[in-house]
Amino acid sequence: MIEIKNLHKSFGKLEVLRGINETIADGEVVSIIGPSGSGKSTFLRCLNLLEEPTEGHILINGEDITDPKHDVNKMRAQVGMVFQRFNLFPNKSVLENITLAPINVLKISKAEAEDRARSLLKTVGLSDKADNYPHSLSGGQQQRVAIARALAMQPRYLLFDEPTSALDPEMVGEVLAVIKGLTQTGMTLVIVTHEMGFAREVSDRVFFIDQGIVMEKGSPEDIFGNPQVDRTKDFLAKVL
Ligand code: ADP
Ligand code: MG
Secondary structure, three states: OEEEEEEEEEEOOEEEEEEEEEEEOOOOEEEEEOOOOOOHHHHHHHHOOOOOOOEEEEEEOOEEOOOOOOOHHHHHHHEEEEOOOOOOOOOOOHHHHHHHHHHHOOOOOHHHHHHHHHHHHHHOOOHHHOOOOHHHOOHHHHHHHHHHHHHOOOOOEEEEEOOOOOOOHHHHHHHHHHHHHHHOOOOEEEEEOOOHHHHHHHOOEEEEEEOOEEEEEEOHHHHHHOOOOHHHHHHHHHHO
């Protein structure tokens, strides 16, 4: 599980996260919604220390990853991330993109890494693209490769930061379908998204983040169907 204790993050004088206390259970699917600039990405990036918290602690499986003595690489192997803008290596083929970290970090053989990569490409519906380079793929295909690349590390936790926001509308569905498939695998997923219908459909819980705190949280039925806090109501009125 992921335990977030009194998480604060400032950039200079700007206090972006102002005390977040949450626990995300193993196997849970949590969606994070909220206005632009409210701290959603910063929150997600703190969970795998892409941003260093200013104050507070984050425990993953009971291990305090914010302890300077903790091994960041070991944690990153367990906590994968998928970004809004895919971030594939442009000069590497699809297969190389997926096998690089397993070979270099997990130290598995090239042959085994390629076997696994091909099977993951099948999972994301891109069996025929192993030898392509990222620029020859559509945005939706690139994002599915990015998901396969994250899965190749066999993470227990996968973080998604607006995985469909950079896509043309006709490609959103194919990426959401892949993520929906992952919700049935028992992996723990934390998904920042503007796709409210999707969040409602796949989440166990929804966090509404506003002004650097979790302003409201609950089941999708509660948050979307019966929000209690005025700011949640205002936000949903604008996006639904
Ligand atoms: P969201 O993902 O909800 O849109 P972010 O977490 O990206 O919000 O950003 C929250 C605030 O923190 C914004 O005001 C943003 O400009 C600021 N911010 C984010 N990252 C940095 C950074 N690396 N340096 C300075 N300010 C940042
Ligand atoms: Mg963001």
